[in-house]
Amino acid sequence: MVLIINMNILITGGKGYLGSKLVLALKDHEVEIFDKPKDILNKDELEEAIKGKDVVYHLAALAELSYTDEPKETTDFTKQPKQTTSFTKEIKKKIA
Numbered sequence: 001m002v003l004i005i006n007m008n009i010l011i012t013g014g015k016g017y018l019g020s021k022l023v024l025a026l027k028d029h030e031v032e033i034f035d036k037p038k039d040i041l042n043k044d045e046l047e048e049a050i051k052g053k054d055v056v057y058h059l060a061a062l063a064e065l066s067y068t069d070e071p072k073e074t075t076d077f078t079k080q081p082k083q084t085t086s087f088t089k090e091i092k093k094k095i096a
Contacts, residue, residue: 010034010053012046013060022057035060 007029013019014033023031034040034049040060050056 006030007054008032008052009055009057010049011057011059012040013058016059016061019057019059022059 009026009029009031011019011022011026011031012034014023014031015035019033019035023033032049032053034046038049039045
């Protein structure tokens with residue numbers, strides 16, 4: 001007997017190639033996509049999206065090479081998964 005638990009899941013970058021495939025694979029769960037025009041660097045917006053989620057998949061990425069012309073924005077973006085990870089730890093604490 002297989003027990004499937006319906007989870008609330010957030011996928012950053014859910015409209016990208018990998019994210020869209022993951023959305024399809026998780027069709028039996030409640031999935032929210034966090035992608036453009038939402039701002040992954042906006043901590044308040046991201047925290048709001050994470051509320052009530054059981055799992056967060058962070059797949060957001062800079063897909064346009066023009067971002068390399070903006071070193072600060074690229075650096076800020078690459079730091080974002082660390083912030084998301086800290087939010088995910090809080091979610092795990094709430095579940096346990």
